[in-house]
Each structure stands twice: as C-alpha cells, then as structure tokens.
Amino acid sequence: MASVALFPGLSDELGLDIEYTQAGNLRLIESPEYAQTMQTDIGRQQDLGLDVRWLNADDVAAMAPALAPAAILGAGYCPTDGHVNPFRLTVGYFQAARRAGADSLIGREVRAITQTDGGGAMVQAGPHTIRAATVVIAAGAGSAALCQLMGVPLPLTPFCHQSMITEPLPPLFAQMFGTLPAGLYFRQTTHGGVHFGGGDSIRRAEAHTTPQTLRYMTGRITRLLPMLRGVNVLRAWGGVDAHTPDGMPVIDRLSEAALVATGFSGHGLALGPIVGRYLARWLETGRKPALLSPFGAGRFKAAL
Amino acid sequence: MTEIIVIGAGPAGVAAAVTAAEAGARVTLIDENSLPGGQYFKQAALPAPASLPPTLAENFRQGQALLAGLSHKNITFRGNTLVWNVTPDRTVSLYGPAGPETLAAAQLIIAAGAYERVMPFPGWTLPGVMTVGGAQLLLKGQRLLAGQRILLAGTGPLLQVAGVQLLEAGAEIVAIAELQPLGSIIARSPRFLGHRDKVKLALNNARRLKRAGVPVKFGYAIVRATGENEVSGAVIARVDAAGHPRPGPESALAVDTVCLNFGFAPDTRLTQLAGCKHHFAERFGGWAAITDDNMETSQPGIFAVGEVRGIGGVEAALPEGRLAGQVAARKSGYRTDESAGPTRRAARRARALVGQLNTVFAVKPGLMTLAQDDTLICRCEEISAGQLRAAIREGITTLNNLKPWTRAGMGRCQGRICGPILAHLLAAETGLEAQSAGQFTVRPPVKPVPLSTLLPQNNNDEVAHDK
Ligand SMILES: Cc1cc2nc3c(=O)[nH]c(=O)nc-3n(C[C@H](O)[C@H](O)[C@H](O)COP(=O)(O)OP(=O)(O)OC[C@H]3O[C@@H](n4cnc5c(N)ncnc54)[C@H](O)[C@@H]3O)c2cc1C
Ligand SMILES: Cc1cc2nc3c(=O)[nH]c(=O)nc-3n(C[C@H](O)[C@H](O)[C@H](O)COP(=O)(O)OP(=O)(O)OC[C@H]3O[C@@H](n4cnc5c(N)ncnc54)[C@H](O)[C@@H]3O)c2cc1C
Numbered sequence: 001m002a003s004v005a006l007f008p009g010l011s012d013e014l015g016l017d018i019e020y021t022q023a024g025n026l027r028l029i030e031s032p033e034y035a036q037t038m039q040t041d042i043g044r045q046q047d048l049g050l051d052v053r054w055l056n057a058d059d060v061a062a063m064a065p066a067l068a069p070a071a072i073l074g075a076g077y078c079p080t081d082g083h084v085n086p087f088r089l090t091v092g093y094f095q096a097a098r099r100a101g102a103d104s105l106i107g108r109e110v111r112a113i114t115q116t117d118g119g120g121a122m123v124q125a126g127p128h129t130i131r132a133a134t135v136v137i138a139a140g141a142g143s144a145a146l147c148q149l150m151g152v153p154l155p156l157t158p159f160c161h162q163s164m165i166t167e168p169l170p171p172l173f174a175q176m177f178g179t180l181p182a183g184l185y186f187r188q189t190t191h192g193g194v195h196f197g198g199g200d201s202i203r204r205a206e207a208h209t210t211p212q213t214l215r216y217m218t219g220r221i222t223r224l225l226p227m228l229r230g231v232n233v234l235r236a237w238g239g240v241d242a243h244t245p246d247g248m249p250v251i252d253r254l255s256e257a258a259l260v261a262t263g264f265s266g267h268g269l270a271l272g273p274i275v276g277r278y279l280a281r282w283l284e285t286g287r288k289p290a291l292l293s294p295f296g297a298g299r300f301k302a303a304l
Numbered sequence: 305m306t307e308i309i310v311i312g313a314g315p316a317g318v319a320a321a322v323t324a325a326e327a328g329a330r331v332t333l334i335d336e337n338s339l340p341g342g343q344y345f346k347q348a349a350l351p352a353p354a355s356l357p358p359t360l361a362e363n364f365r366q367g368q369a370l371l372a373g374l375s376h377k378n379i380t381f382r383g384n385t386l387v388w389n390v391t392p393d394r395t396v397s398l399y400g401p402a403g404p405e406t407l408a409a410a411q412l413i414i415a416a417g418a419y420e421r422v423m424p425f426p427g428w429t430l431p432g433v434m435t436v437g438g439a440q441l442l443l444k445g446q447r448l449l450a451g452q453r454i455l456l457a458g459t460g461p462l463l464q465v466a467g468v469q470l471l472e473a474g475a476e477i478v479a480i481a482e483l484q485p486l487g488s489i490i491a492r493s494p495r496f497l498g499h500r501d502k503v504k505l506a507l508n509n510a511r512r513l514k515r516a517g518v519p520v521k522f523g524y525a526i527v528r529a530t531g532e533n534e535v536s537g538a539v540i541a542r543v544d545a546a547g548h549p550r551p552g553p554e555s556a557l558a559v560d561t562v563c564l565n566f567g568f569a570p571d572t573r574l575t576q577l578a579g580c581k582h583h584f585a586e587r588f589g590g591w592a593a594i595t596d597d598n599m600e601t602s603q604p605g606i607f608a609v610g611e612v613r614g615i616g617g618v619e620a621a622l623p624e625g626r627l628a629g630q631v632a633a634r635k636s637g638y639r640t641d642e643s644a645g646p647t648r649r650a651a652r653r654a655r656a657l658v659g660q661l662n663t664v665f666a667v668k669p670g671l672m673t674l675a676q677d678d679t680l681i682c683r684c685e686e687i688s689a690g691q692l693r694a695a696i697r698e699g700i701t702t703l704n705n706l707k708p709w710t711r712a713g714m715g716r717c718q719g720r721i722c723g724p725i726l727a728h729l730l731a732a733e734t735g736l737e738a739q740s741a742g743q744f745t746v747r748p749p750v751k752p753v754p755l756s757t758l759l760p761q762n763n764n765d766e767v768a769h770d771k
Contacts, residue, residue, distance in 0.1 A: 087708040095698065106699045167716070167752060209748060211395060211406065218758040229759075232752035234716065237745075 002291070003274035004080050010273065014092035015099075018084045019190040023174035025081030026060065028224065029073045034180050038076045041180075045078075052078045066172040071223050076180070083176045083187045086269050093276070105130075110139070113149050113258070121257040134283060136259045141205060141240040143262035152254045155300045156242040156263055158205040162213050163197025164236040165189070166228065177224075184220040194228065196221050201266065207238045241266050244300070251275060251295040253288070260297070306332050307636050309396055309409035311387050311574060314342020315370065315618050316610025317415030319625025320632070322373035327633035327640040331379050332407070334398065336386040340374060341367055343417055343437065344618050347444045357472035359465075360444065370622075388749035388757070390414070392579035392603050397748070397757075404757040411605050411632040414575050415625060418568040418589065418611035421724050422458070423667060424681055424689070425674040427529030427538075428564070436466045436565035449475050451561025455538045457526040458565040459483035460665040464509040466563065467518060477518040478557050481540045483547065483566075484665060485523035495660045502657065527554065527674055529562055538562050547668025566667050568615045569724050576746040578606050584739035586666050587659035588614025590724060591743050597648060599628040607632060615662055619654035623647045672732035681729065682722040684715020689729065696733040702742045703727060716752055719744040
C-alpha cells in the first residue's frame with residue numbers, strides 16, 4: 001500500500017514520464033469454482049483496509065468492453081492499482097541518482113567484495129576497485145553469488161518469467177488484468193502494444209523463452225481477447241528474478257559493511273521504489289526502519 | 305522427427321539439401337520466399353525471360369543448374385514459410401500457408417544468408433533512398449528500374465556490379481560514390497593476385513562504366529539526400545582516411561534514386577536463437593556463427609553455412625552447403641562418397657578472397673558524424689541520433705542496454721537495420737571497439753507473426769501449466 005502511494009508522484013520526482021497508469025487491477029474469474037475463492041480473498045483484503053470489491057460479469061463488461069463477455073464470470077477489482085513502463089522507471093531512477101551525485105559503472109560485473117580493515121567494503125568490478133563504507137547488494141538473480149562471496153548463503157533460486165508484446169493497437173483498456181487462478185496478466189502499454197505474461201515461471205538462470213509457455217500464454221489471452229488472434233506479436237522474452245522460499249524479499253544487513261535487498265520473487269517492480277526509499281533511510285540514519293523488519297534473512301535459518 | 309531441416313533456400317541451403325538428399329536422407333527445405341534461389345539466384349526458379357541483359361542471363365544459367373537438383377524425391381520444399389523461432393534442441397517454429405506448425409529436426413542446417421548494411425546521413429529515410437539489393441530485386445524480379453537517374457553510394461564491389469546491371473537495363477548512373485580512395489584499394493590489390501578471374505571481372509566493370517561516362521568517385525561519401533516528399537538530390541563529398549567529410553567543395557547531384565550498400569552483415573538471428581556461439585571480425589562482416597571444419601556450430605546437430613558463417617559470397621556458400629549436407633547425411637546414417645577435402649579447400653579459398661574484400665571495403669567510423677542529432681537512426685521507433693548520443697553519454701556501452709533505454713531496436717525489425725549502425729555509433733561516441741557493443745539479444749518471433757501462430761497445438765500445452 002505504501003508502494004502504491006509512491007507511484008503517482010514518481011514521474012515528477014524523477015523528471016521522466018514513467019508512463020504510470022492508475023486505472024485499477026481486475027483479477028478475472030473464468031470458472032465458477034474460483035468465484036468463491038475470490039470472494040473470500042476480497043473479504044480478507046477488505047479487513048486489511050484495502051479498497052477491493054467484487055465485480056460481476058456485467059460490471060466487467062461495462063468497464064472493459066474489449067474483453068470477451070462469455071469468457072468472464074466476474075472479477076476482483078482494486079481501483080488503486082496501476083502499471084508502469086519498467087524501462088522508464090529504471091532509467092528515471094538512474095538519471096535521478098546521477099543528478100544527485102551518484103557515480104555509475106555500467107557493463108561491469110562485480111566478481112569480488114571484500115571487507116576492509118577499517119570496517120568498510122572493497123568492490124572489484126572489472127578493472128575498477130571501489131571502496132565504500134557500505135555496499136548494498138541488489139543484484140537480482142546475481143545476488144545469491146554475491147551474498148555467498150560475503151559468506152552469507154541465502155536460499156535464493158533463479159526463476160525465469162516470460163512475456164510477450166503485440167504491435168501497437170488503438171486504446172483498448174487502461175486497467176491492469178490478472179487471473180485467478182494465476183497464470184496470465186496483461187495490460188496495454190502507453191505505446192499501444194498489449195503486453196502479457198504468465199505461464200509457469202521456470203526454475204532456471206537462463207533468460208530465454210520456451211515455446212510451450214508462449215503457446216500456453218497465447219491460448220489463455222486469446223480466450224479473453226479473441227480479437228488478438230489476428231494481431232501481430234512483436235517480441236517474446238524471458239527474464240530471471242531471484243525467488244525466496246516464502247515469496248517475500250530479503251532485506252537485511254549481511255555484515256558490518258553490507259546490506260542486501262533481493263529475492264523479490266517476481267514483484268520487484270511494484271516493490272522496488274518503496275524498498276529503495278526505506279533502504280536509503282536505513283543508510284542515512286543507521287537504523288533499520290521497522291517496516292523492513294519482516295524481511296530479515298534470519299527467517300530462513302531452518303531452510304539452510 | 306524430420307531427418308534434416310534446412311532453413312534458407314539460397315545457394316548454401318540448396319547445395320546442402322541436394323547433397324544430403326542424394327546421399328539418401330530426407331530433407332525439408334524451408335524459405336520465407338515463395339521460390340528457392342536466395343539472394344543471388346532470386347528468379348532462377350522461373351523460366352528465363354526471352355531477352356535478358358548478358359550479366360543477368362549468366363546469373364540465370366548458373367541458378368537453374370543449381371536449382372534443378374531440388375527435384376530430388378527426398379526433398380520437400382516449403383516456400384512462403386517463415387521460421388520464426390528455433391530452440392537449441394532443434395525445434396523449429398513455422399508460419400506459412402499450412403498454418404502454424406512446429407517441427408523437430410534430428411539435424412538442422414541454418415543457411416539464412418545476410419542483410420545489407422547501410423549508414424545514416426541526413427535524408428537517408430526519404431522515399432527513393434534504398435539499398436542496392438532492393439534495386440537489384442526490382443530488376444531481377446519484376447524487370448523494373450528503381451529510377452531513371454541513380455546515385456550508387458557506399459563501399460564495395462557490388463556498387464559497380466549493380467551499376468553495370470542498372471546501366472544495361474537503361475538507367476542513367478549519375479555517379480558512384482565509393483568510400484575507399486583508389487590509392488588504398490590499389491595498395492592492397494596484391495592480396496587479390498591469386499584471383500585473376502575476379503580482378504578481370506572488376507576491371508571489366510570499371511571499363512564499361514567508364515565507357516558509359518559514369519563518374520566513379522573514389523574516396524567519396526554521400527553526406528546528404530534532399531527532397532520534399534521523395535529524394536530529388538544528393539550531395540557527395542570527399543572523406544578522409546577515417547571517413548570524416550573533408551572541408552572543401554561538395555557536389556550536388558540531381559537524382560531520383562539513391563542506392564546504398566555498405567557491405568553485408570550475416571543474418572545470425574536464427575543461430576542466436578539456437579544458442580550457437582558467435583564471433584566478431586570485420587572480415588566476416590561483423591558477428592558470425594562459429595563452426596568447426598564440418599560446418600557444425602557449438603550446438604550439436606546444428607550447422608551454419610554460407611553468409612551466416614560470415615560474408616563469403618556464392619563461391620563459399622556452395623561448397624559449405626555441400627559439406628554440411630554430407631556431414632548431416634552421414635550423421636543420419638547415410639553413406640556419401642564425395643571426399644570432403646576439395647570441397648573444404650574451395651570454400652576456404654573463396655572465403656580468403658571475400659575476407660580480404662571485406663577488410664579493404666570496411667565501413668569507416670567517421671561516417672557516423674554525418675548523422676545530425678535530428679537524423680533518425682532507428683526507423684521503426686523513430687529514435688534520433690541525438691537521443692541515442694544522450695543515452696551513450698549517460699554511460700551506455702552495449703546494444704542491449706541501449707535498447708530498453710531508448711527503444712532503439714524495439715520495433716518491427718528488432719534492430720536488424722539499426723543494429724550495425726548503433727554499434728558504429730557506440731564506437732564513435734565511446735572510443736571503444738565496435739565489437740564491445742555486443743549483439744542485440746534476439747527475441748522470437750524473428751519477424752512479427754499473428755498471435756494465432758502461437759496458439760496451443762495439442763493438449764500437452766495445457767496440462768503442463770494448469771496446476
Ligand atoms: C517477464 C517479467 C515480468 C515481470 N512482471 C512484473 C510485474 O508485473 N510486477 C512486478 O512487480 N514485478 C515483475 N517482474 C519482476 C521484476 O522485474 C523483478 O522482481 C525486479 O526486476 C527485481 O529487481 P532487482 O533490482 O532485485 O533485480 P534486477 O531487476 O534483476 O536487477 C539486478 C541488476 O543487477 C545486475 N547484476 C547482477 N549481478 C551482478 C554482478 N555480479 N555485478 C554487477 N551487476 C550485477 C544485473 O545485471 C541487473 O541489472 C517481472 C519480471 C519479468 C522477467
Ligand atoms: C544485394 C546482394 C547482392 C549480391 N551480389 C553478389 C555478387 O555480385 N557476387 C557474389 O558472389 N555474391 C553476391 N551476393 C552474396 C550472395 O548473394 C550470397 O553469397 C549467396 O546468396 C549465398 O548466400 P546464402 O545461401 O548463404 O544466403 P542467401 O542467398 O541470402 O539465402 C538465404 C535464404 O534464407 C531465407 N531465410 C532467411 N531467414 C529465414 C527465416 N527466418 N525463415 C525462412 N527463410 C529464411 C531467405 O529468404 C533467403 O532465401 C550478393 C548478396 C546480396 C544481398
């Protein structure tokens with residue numbers, strides 16, 4: 001929720017349009033057996049104070065007429081959710097960091113991190129050696145190896161997620177869509193392409209697509225949006241994220257000179273901005289913000 | 305499981321298919337064009353027209369001799385069929401008249417050819433500015449002239465070859481602007497002494513252009529194309545050894561067509577998708593698939609032949625295709641009696657020559673200064689040189705980083721056209737070698753296909769995921 005509150009102001013804060021569209025999120029129900037599950041979910045989330053409600057088939061049709069009405073029984077609707085352009089979000093933060101005085105080294109792999117005598121850290125990136133009081137490991141699927149280097153093994157597993165994008169289309173809908181059971185999500189980008197993903201994420205460190213997963217995703221989205229059958233797909237791709245056993249990130253101190261923030265388990269885009277903000281506060285004050293306390297590495301002691 | 309699948313029915317792919325079929329193997333040969341022949345024998349599958357200019361007639365004869373082999377009963381040719389994805393386990397995804405289809409190959413031969421390189425300058429996106437290959441295609445395919453008053457610009461022997469063809473067909477060649485100074489070509493000409501026939505051919509072309517009064521300007525580059533809605537003029541200027549335009553007079557030419565060719569780049573999209581290893585060198589035309597002596601790539605059972613291995617011309621493509629056809633047939637359990645030695649030698653000899661040509665006629669980094677900040681580089685997404693330079697100033701050094709940063713290479717062509725240009729731009733701005741920019745990661749589909757192409761083909765696709 002804290003994260004959601006952050007997004008609307010980000011384009012201004014970063015000085016770059018991150019193409020944030022806040023038009024709500026619909027989790028679509030396609031078979032009756034899941035309608036009850038969804039109702040229960042909604043009840044639970046409402047108890048937590050979240051603005052979610054049930055939409056019946058007619059409500060969904062009114063809200064998103066592009067969807068095939070026959071395929072949908074209803075949806076769980078959260079009006080505050082949105083979607084962004086992940087590239088612009090990342091570039092925006094990068095540029096803002098540079099403006100704020102951060103140095104950068106792109107295209108260099110960190111192969112060694114050592115603790116220095118004075119209590120700081122020394123990072124080896126290609127031919128460069130960088131000394132710092134604190135190093136933050138936020139290397140996605142590359143974090144496991146770096147934490148290992150620091151002598152702190154974490155139960156992180158690489159998972160490959162896949163998605164596709166179509167050629168640009170006239171505006172169809174502004175909302176973000178998901179399904180229950182999970183397996184498909186989609187949105188229309190500012191550029192006009194319908195971006196969709198899902199399938200099962202595959203446990204592997206290589207970021208490439210698998211024909212079977214692409215077919216699965218295509219089968220699912222064309223049931224909900226039959227008009228897409230004749231639309232060209234421009235690109236399919238895979239990306240690897242670090243997953244934890246409980247699907248929650250690890251944000252903790254590894255040593256005197258190192259913090260870690262990783263294991264976003266497929267949700268790092270939504271969580272990245274807020275986590276970054278609290279990490280910065282932690283670095284500034286030297287005190288771990290309470291909000292981050294559930295994400296300690298200690299919770300995995302038994303798993304190792 | 306198909307015994308052997310050959311992707312690409314150019315000289316390399318056809319030679320591979322025929323050789324393997326004659327050894328007894330069953331071959332499926334696939335091309336996105338309706339007819340086999342590839343770049344060089346584009347129209348040879350059709351009956352030769354009654355009257356053809358002499359250079360085209362010779363091309364037809366050679367092509368027909370090669371394509372005759374495709375009538376072998378073991379060969380299935382599937383035209384109009386795009387291979388839009390290949391995986392390391394040799395699964396090939398097709399989009400063609402038979403609908404979407406996925407084939408598995410025991411042996412896979414990739415002979416996908418090359419594409420032409422161009423360099424940007426103000427006005428290069430005007431209608432009427434095209435590639436030399438595009439103009440040749442009109443000529444060979446539809447007997448059409450791309451224009452009446454043509455400037456050919458770029459670098460390499462193809463400019464003069466095409467100049468003669470267009471001249472024979474009745475066009476006026478206003479000028480040929482060859483990037484390399486004549487002196488540097490002559491200084492390096494001893495490298496071609498062993499290839500007397502080729503040198504003779506080149507001199508012959510030069511003589512014919514001279515007789516027709518075509519000015520061939522060595523050490524010149526096109527610096528600008530002008531016109532309202534289509535090209536009506538072009539400006540050429542002398543360039544220095546690094547490719548920077550020299551101060552001094554420019555020549556403005558009245559033209560209705562500009563044909564560009566700055567050499568070729570191997571089309572490695574399929575070998576990249578298949579996970580094959582690649583290497584970079586100017587003499588290959590850039591990034592090319594690595595193979596062993598048997599044309600097998602780093603992925604077992606996947607072969608690469610012809611231009612995909614590096615720009616080598618027809619005379620490398622044919623023996624390499626035969627070699628791969630033989631080896632793939634043998635791996636499928638068929639005996640072949642042809643000895644590989646002479647075939648290998650022929651391929652090496654042809655490659656040695658073209659490799660030299662590729663280095664003599666290399667693109668020069670200084671040409672990148674021609675692109676003004678408002679000159680488009682990525683045409684699909686309309687990204688300008690200025691936007692790209694700004695990103696590079698922020699520390700971007702690779703194509704793969706430039707893509708999400710700027711959207712360059714994200715459009716319909718997936719960076720096929722702008723990729724080599726962006727590598728030059730990165731090199732020019734950062735001072736790094738062009739190869740350090742890397743290659744764009746290739747994403748399926750290699751060309752846009754309707755989503756219906758990816759629909760589940762059987763129940764397996766469902767079961768695996770509905771959990
Ligand atoms: C197809 C797909 C769809 C997704 N959809 C969503 C979504 O809808 N919502 C959502 O919230 N999340 C989504 N995600 C997940 C999200 O992208 C990730 O959770 C998020 O990117 C994780 O952020 P991160 O900063 O931890 O790691 P990353 O984004 O992976 O960044 C890590 C960086 O560290 C670099 N690195 C790694 N090792 C080293 C090293 N040794 N030296 C130097 N650099 C190194 C990497 O190159 C990389 O740039 C999706 C992911 C994919 C692939
Ligand atoms: C414009 C031009 C002019 C040339 N002039 C000369 C010359 O004068 N002298 C000379 O020696 N050489 C010349 N060449 C080079 C010569 O054409 C090649 O060396 C020769 O054609 C051998 O190439 P190949 O078989 O490797 O590929 P190509 O002939 O290019 O054949 C590749 C085939 O693969 C098919 N293909 C590619 N990708 C896919 C896919 N995904 N799905 C389905 N099909 C696919 C293409 O449609 C094409 O038919 C020229 C090339 C070009 C482009």
